[in-house]
Amino acid sequence: MKSRKATSHEVARLAGVSQSTVSRAFNRESAVSEETLKRIRAAANKLGYWPNELARSLISRRSNMVGIVMGDILNPFYPAVLAAFTQKLQALGRRILLFSVAPGADIDDVLPQMLQYQVSGVVITSATLSSRMARTISASATPVVLFNRSIYGHPVNSVCCANEDGARDVARLLCEAGHVRFGLVGGHADTSTHIERRQAFVEELRRHGICGVVEHSGGNTYEGGRTAARLLLDAAQRPTALFCISDIMALGALDATRYDLKLSVPDDVSIVGFDDIPAAAWPSYQLTTVQQPVDKMVDQAIALLERQIKDTAAPPSQLHIPGTIIVRTSARLGPQPTHAASRPSGERGRKRG
Amino acid sequence: MKSRKATSHEVARLAGVSQSTVSRAFNRESAVSEETLKRIRAAANKLGYWPNELARSLISRRSNMVGIVMGDILNPFYPAVLAAFTQKLQALGRRILLFSVAPGADIDDVLPQMLQYQVSGVVITSATLSSRMARTISASATPVVLFNRSIYGHPVNSVCCANEDGARDVARLLCEAGHVRFGLVGGHADTSTHIERRQAFVEELRRHGICGVVEHSGGNTYEGGRTAARLLLDAAQRPTALFCISDIMALGALDATRYDLKLSVPDDVSIVGFDDIPAAAWPSYQLTTVQQPVDKMVDQAIALLERQIKDTAAPPSQLHIPGTIIVRTSARLGPQPTHAASRPSGERGRKRG
DNA sequence: CTGAAAGCGCTTACAG
DNA sequence: CTGAAAGCGCTTACAG
The missing domain is CATH 1.10.260.40 (lambda repressor-like DNA-binding domains)
Incomplete structure (x- = not known):
C-alpha cells in the first residue's frame, strides 16, 4: 500500500x-x-x-514527450484535432504534455514550461506565437510545428488548410448564384486563419465586381456568430449571403437568421461556414462549408515534427492542404455541375472541387 | 541555433x-x-x-505532473471538462500528461505509462478501470480520482453528478405530465453513468406504476442516438417520451424525431437529455436536460486529488454533486411551479429543483 | 550566505 | 553475455 x-x-x-x-x-x-x-x-x-522514465529521459537526453498547446478547445473543431494528435502520437510511442491558453492569448508563458520538461517537440494549435517566442524556440533548437496558424518571416514548420483557395471558392460560388450583398463574420483579427480567409474572400468578390462587404467579428464562438449575424442582417440593405470564418459561428448565424430574425435559410439568406464540424451535417443545420482535412493535416504536422526531431537541421516547411467544399442546403450557390460526386457516406452533402 | x-x-x-x-x-x-x-x-x-525539470523531478521525487485519461473527447460534454482541468491544474503549477483511450476501452495499457513518468496523481475521465488496474494503482500508491465514473468495491476517489437524483427527477416530471409509454436511449452498458441513470429512471417509473420501458443503446454518439430513436419510435405503441442518457444522443434523437420520422417535439414526442452541453441551449434544439455542474465537479476532483497527494493515507471519498434540471421546450413535463426561477443569463431555460 | 558532496534511477561505453 | 563505473542535471542535508 x-x-x-x-x-x-x-x-x-x-x-x-x-x-x-x-x-x-x-x-x-x-x-x-x-x-x-x-x-x-x-x-x-x-x-x-x-x-523510471524520468531517469531514463535524463540520461538519454530524450524525453519522448511532445508538448501540445491548445488555443481553443471549446471550438467544436478542435476536439477532433486533439483526438487525432493524441492517438497518432501515442501510437508513435510519444507522450503528450498538454497546455491550454485562452483563445487569442499568446503562448509566451507556457513555452518555457514545456522547454523545461525537455520536450522532444512542440505542437502549437490555434494560438499566437510572438516573434520573441519564435526566437526563443529557435534558440532552444526544439522542433516546432504550428497547426492552423502560420507566421510570417520566421522559419517555422506549419500546416494549414488552404484557406485562400477555400474562401475563394466560396466567394465564386456565391457570386455565380447572383448574390451581390455580402456579410462576413470574422474571427480574431490577428490570426492567420482569419486574415487569409477574409482576404481571399474579399478579393474574389472584387474580381466579380463586388466591392462592399459588411463585416463583424464573431470571436469564434456560437454566441459571437449569432450576435454578429443579427447586426449584419439588421441593415436596411440586408446581405443575402453570409460567409462565416468558422462553422461554430455559422451555426450561431444560422440560428440568428431563423429564430431571431425569422428569416429563411437559404431563401432569404445564404450561410456558408468553414471547418465542417460534426454539427454542420446535422439536419437542423445542413451547413454548406469548407471541410478541413483534419486527419491529413495532423499526419503532415506529425511528419514535419518527427522529421525535425530526427534532423534538427531539416528546413522548415509551410504546408497548405486543400479543403473541400461540402454543399449542403444552407446556401444558394451557383449552378451545380451534374457530375458532382455525392458523398460516400450517403450523407446529403456533396463535395465540390 | x-x-x-x-x-x-x-x-x-x-x-x-x-x-x-x-x-x-x-x-x-x-x-x-x-x-x-x-x-x-x-x-x-x-x-x-x-x-531542467526532469532532473529536478528525479532528485526531489515529485514530478509535478498530473496524468489525465480522457475517454471520450468527441462527446461535446468533455471539452469543457478538459478545459476546466487544464486551466485549474495549470494554475496550481501542475503539468498535464494527457492520454486518450477509445470510448469503452479500459485503461490498462496507459496506466503503466503514466506511472513510469512518476505522475503525482491521475485523473480518469469517462473510462473503465479494471479491478486489476485498481489494484495496480493502490499498489503504486499514486493518488487517483475518477471523474464521472465510480467503481464498486474499491477505495478510489470519485466525483460524479448525482446521477440517480437527476434521472429520478426526469422520470417524475414526465410521469406527472401524463406520459405512460417511455423509451430510453442508453450509453455503454458497463459504465456507472449509464447504470445509475438508467436504474433510477426505471425505478421511479415503477413507483408511478409504469413497468415497461423500451430501451436501445445509442453508444453515446449523435448518430447512435439518432438510430436508437428511429428504432424506438417506429414501434406500433410509440413512446411519447424519450430519456437519453447523454445530450449528444438526445440531439440525435431529436433530429430523428423531427426529420426522419416527421414527428413534432414535444407535441408527439418529449425528449430529455443529460449533461447540458452548449448545443442543448441552441434554439434549434432547446433541449430539456439535467445540467452537470462541471466547474464544481472539477474543483472537487482536484481537491480530492491534491488532498491525497499531500497525504497518501487520506481516505478516498465518493462525491455526488447535485445536478439541475434545465427546463427548455423539448419535453412536455408536469405542471410548472409558478415560482420557478428563471435563469440568470436571460436564456430561455428554467432551472428546477 | 556559500560550497563540497552525495545521490535520484537510470543508460551506455568499456572491459572482460 | 555480463559487470563496474561514469555521468545525465539537478536538490539538499551538512559544514563552515
Whole structure:
C-alpha cells in the first residue's frame, strides 16, 4: 500500500544479476541471454517494477514527450484535432504534455514550461506565437510545428488548410448564384486563419465586381456568430449571403437568421461556414462549408515534427492542404455541375472541387 | 541555433559561484544574497538557462505532473471538462500528461505509462478501470480520482453528478405530465453513468406504476442516438417520451424525431437529455436536460486529488454533486411551479429543483 | 550566505 | 553475455 516504487537495483538483487543487465533487459532484450531475461522478468513482475522514465529521459537526453498547446478547445473543431494528435502520437510511442491558453492569448508563458520538461517537440494549435517566442524556440533548437496558424518571416514548420483557395471558392460560388450583398463574420483579427480567409474572400468578390462587404467579428464562438449575424442582417440593405470564418459561428448565424430574425435559410439568406464540424451535417443545420482535412493535416504536422526531431537541421516547411467544399442546403450557390460526386457516406452533402 | 541547453554548472561558472548556489537561486531565492542573486540572474539570462525539470523531478521525487485519461473527447460534454482541468491544474503549477483511450476501452495499457513518468496523481475521465488496474494503482500508491465514473468495491476517489437524483427527477416530471409509454436511449452498458441513470429512471417509473420501458443503446454518439430513436419510435405503441442518457444522443434523437420520422417535439414526442452541453441551449434544439455542474465537479476532483497527494493515507471519498434540471421546450413535463426561477443569463431555460 | 558532496534511477561505453 | 563505473542535471542535508 505504501510501497515505494521498486528500482532496477532491487530487481537486480532479486534476480541475482547486475543493475546494468536489468537495464539492458528493458532496452535491448536481444543483448541478454534467454535464461537471464526470464529471471529478470520474474523479479520485475514480483516487485511491480517499471523503468523510471524520468531517469531514463535524463540520461538519454530524450524525453519522448511532445508538448501540445491548445488555443481553443471549446471550438467544436478542435476536439477532433486533439483526438487525432493524441492517438497518432501515442501510437508513435510519444507522450503528450498538454497546455491550454485562452483563445487569442499568446503562448509566451507556457513555452518555457514545456522547454523545461525537455520536450522532444512542440505542437502549437490555434494560438499566437510572438516573434520573441519564435526566437526563443529557435534558440532552444526544439522542433516546432504550428497547426492552423502560420507566421510570417520566421522559419517555422506549419500546416494549414488552404484557406485562400477555400474562401475563394466560396466567394465564386456565391457570386455565380447572383448574390451581390455580402456579410462576413470574422474571427480574431490577428490570426492567420482569419486574415487569409477574409482576404481571399474579399478579393474574389472584387474580381466579380463586388466591392462592399459588411463585416463583424464573431470571436469564434456560437454566441459571437449569432450576435454578429443579427447586426449584419439588421441593415436596411440586408446581405443575402453570409460567409462565416468558422462553422461554430455559422451555426450561431444560422440560428440568428431563423429564430431571431425569422428569416429563411437559404431563401432569404445564404450561410456558408468553414471547418465542417460534426454539427454542420446535422439536419437542423445542413451547413454548406469548407471541410478541413483534419486527419491529413495532423499526419503532415506529425511528419514535419518527427522529421525535425530526427534532423534538427531539416528546413522548415509551410504546408497548405486543400479543403473541400461540402454543399449542403444552407446556401444558394451557383449552378451545380451534374457530375458532382455525392458523398460516400450517403450523407446529403456533396463535395465540390 | 544548435546550442545545447545551458546547465546550472555553466551558469555557476559565468556568475563565479558554485552550482549549489545557482540551484538555490531558482528554488528559495531568500537563501541567496541579493548581490549574488543578481549575478546569477544575469548569467542565467545570458545563457538562456532554465532548470531542467526532469532532473529536478528525479532528485526531489515529485514530478509535478498530473496524468489525465480522457475517454471520450468527441462527446461535446468533455471539452469543457478538459478545459476546466487544464486551466485549474495549470494554475496550481501542475503539468498535464494527457492520454486518450477509445470510448469503452479500459485503461490498462496507459496506466503503466503514466506511472513510469512518476505522475503525482491521475485523473480518469469517462473510462473503465479494471479491478486489476485498481489494484495496480493502490499498489503504486499514486493518488487517483475518477471523474464521472465510480467503481464498486474499491477505495478510489470519485466525483460524479448525482446521477440517480437527476434521472429520478426526469422520470417524475414526465410521469406527472401524463406520459405512460417511455423509451430510453442508453450509453455503454458497463459504465456507472449509464447504470445509475438508467436504474433510477426505471425505478421511479415503477413507483408511478409504469413497468415497461423500451430501451436501445445509442453508444453515446449523435448518430447512435439518432438510430436508437428511429428504432424506438417506429414501434406500433410509440413512446411519447424519450430519456437519453447523454445530450449528444438526445440531439440525435431529436433530429430523428423531427426529420426522419416527421414527428413534432414535444407535441408527439418529449425528449430529455443529460449533461447540458452548449448545443442543448441552441434554439434549434432547446433541449430539456439535467445540467452537470462541471466547474464544481472539477474543483472537487482536484481537491480530492491534491488532498491525497499531500497525504497518501487520506481516505478516498465518493462525491455526488447535485445536478439541475434545465427546463427548455423539448419535453412536455408536469405542471410548472409558478415560482420557478428563471435563469440568470436571460436564456430561455428554467432551472428546477 | 556559500560550497563540497552525495545521490535520484537510470543508460551506455568499456572491459572482460 | 555480463559487470563496474561514469555521468545525465539537478536538490539538499551538512559544514563552515
